[in-house]
Amino acid sequence: MEDLLDMLEKVNQLSLTDEEKAVAAGYFAATEKDFATFSAVDTDGVEPMVHVMPLENVLREDVSSQPFTREDLQKGAPEAEDGYWEVPRLIE
Amino acid sequence: MTYTTKKEPTFTxxxxxxxxxxLTKDSPTTAGSKMLEGYTSLFDATVAEKLSEDYEILGKVAVSEFALGMLADSAATALDEKEIKAVVGLDANGAYRRTAAxxxxxxxxxTYGTVSRFGLIPVACSGDTVGVMADGADEAKEVLGVIAGHDDKDGTSLPQEVCAAALDAGTIKKIAxxxxxxxxxxxEMTAKVDAAIEKAKAQGAEIIEVDGGVLSQAKLAWAILSSAEFCNNVSRYDGVKYGYRAKGCHSIEEIYVRSRSETFGSAVKSAILYGSHVLSTDxxxxxxxxxxxxRRLVKAYFDELFTKVDAVLLPACSKTDLSATECVYEESKYTAPASITGLPVVVAAGVQWLGKPLADGALLAFSKQLA
Structure with missing residues (x-):
């Protein structure tokens, strides 16, 4: 379990404390105990159901709009400069 | 205080x-997360826009982080302590239903698709539903009437005539x-269920008992689907464009990891890890x-059952002394069947009454009789 959680932390860009790992392990264990009966449900020939209601493809008129300015969109930026989001240098 | 107040109402x-x-324009929306502390939306959610035409929006009720918690008790407290007609909020994992019960x-x-999801902080998109909590069925129905309707901005929104039909009253005569x-x-919960059954009988309803069949599998199925969707929905919170950014980072990877790790709580982290686990190649x-x-089998179970009955009674939780620190997964046994199928539910008389799609009005009319 520890190796699994370590791997999942990494792919999700997270770092968990030991206490948080214990909570996650508890969650995985709770779901695991229901897994055998879940797996045993006969789903042969049953189509996956992604949407619960019948959906049609949604189209709209091909009209461009720009409801927000760059300034608007950067109002909540943690760090921005000259209209760009600022992050540490990516290439040395 | 368990709620935040934007302004004092004028009561006009x-x-x-x-x-x-x-989301509400120019006022904070945090999803109960440190990640979004101080975040202010540039636009109103469709439901906020619609409600502001008919009501004074008093403010925001606090939620557990990304509404993943056991209860929505701040909403119930706000109804008790403030002069408000209703609280409108996101039913993501049944917290409102447990609290109402x-x-x-x-x-x-x-019914999923009858109320726009545009402008919600998404949790599990295929089940997220905006609901109404109130002291009585009349108030809930009135407010639902304001927020229900087609919205071009929501790709899962049902046509206007279908949304309107959901509000039509109908009769509930036979209940499973x-x-x-x-x-x-x-x-205590058994007593609640028994009392609800007696109230339904007193209104002339016929009660039949049925086996749950595949219904018990909705719990794990919804945990899998909702975690998978949640994991993707929160991948946008990376500390770059908005929200919290950890201080003193030297690389973009460090911004991602530290910003997410310093803000998300353990329930959120567990759901993210589980969501990516179920989506992995293996x-x-x-x-x-x-x-x-x-999910299709659960839907088929209900479709078949609703050829025989008008409503289905399910408890909303297993016990009356739920605590915020308990594992929500176990209690979701009772709320997952409606979450995974998008069926309408009215919680009244301490239990859930599920109806077939678009039976919202019928369930509300019935629940009024139970008061």
Whole structure:
């Protein structure tokens, strides 16, 4: 379990404390105990159901709009400069 | 204080509160997360826009982080302490339904697609539903009437005539009680269920008992699907464009990891990890794809049952002394069947009454009789 959680932390860009790992392990264990009966449900020939209601493809008129300015969109930026989001240098 | 107040109402219009999962222009929306502390939306959610035409929006009710918690008790407290007609909020994992059942409030989780999701902080998109909590069915129905309707901005929104039909009153004459779900309840919850059954009988309803069949599998199936969707939905919170950014980072990877790790709580982290686990190459078929197929079976179970009955009674939780720190997964046994199928639910008289799609009005009319 520890190796699994370590791997999942990494792919999700997270770092968990030991206490948080214990909570996650508890969650995985709770779901695991229901897994055998879940797996045993006969789903042969049953189509996956992604949407619960019948959906049609949604189209709209091909009209461009720009409801927000760059300034608007950067109002909540943690760090921005000259209209760009600022992050540490990516290439040395 | 368990709620935040934007302004004092003038009472020229009835007042209403939103929960903190609904975006409101120029006022904070945090989803109960440190990640979004101080975040202010540039636009109103469709439901906020619609409500502001008819009501004074008093402010925001606090939520557990990304509404993943056991209860929505701030909403019930706000209804008790403030002069508001209703609280409108996101039913993501049944917290509102459990709270309504325990506090005696009425909560309507409408048919999926009848209320716009545009401008919600998304949790599990295929089940997220905006609902209404109120002291009575009349208030809940009135507010649902304001927020229901087609919205071009929501790709899952049903046509206007279909949304309108959901509000039509109908009759509930025959009700199924699912045996597997009424066993193993606490004595207090059993008493609640028994009292609700007696109230329904007093209104002339016929009660039949049915086996749960595949219904018990909705719990794990919904945990799999909702975690998978949640994991993707929160991948946008990376500390770059908005929200919290950890201080003193030297690389973009450090910004991602530290910003997310310093803000998300353990329930959120667990859900993210589980969501990516079920979507991994090794598990996709046996977990995620399997859950999508189980969802169809659960839907088919209800479709068949609703050829015989008008409503289904399910408890909202197993006991009356739920605590915020307990594992929500276990209690979701009772709320997952409606979450995974998008069926309408009205919580009244301390239990859930599920109806077939678009039976929202019928369920509300029936729940009024139970008051």
């Amino acid at each position: 219009k009835d007042a209403i509160a939103l929960d903190d999962m609904i 325990l506090t005696g409030k009425v909560f309507v989780k409408p 009680v699912v045996k597997d779900f009424t066993a193993n309840l606490s004595a 598990n996709y078929d046996k977990m995620y794809d399997k859950a999508l197929r189980v």
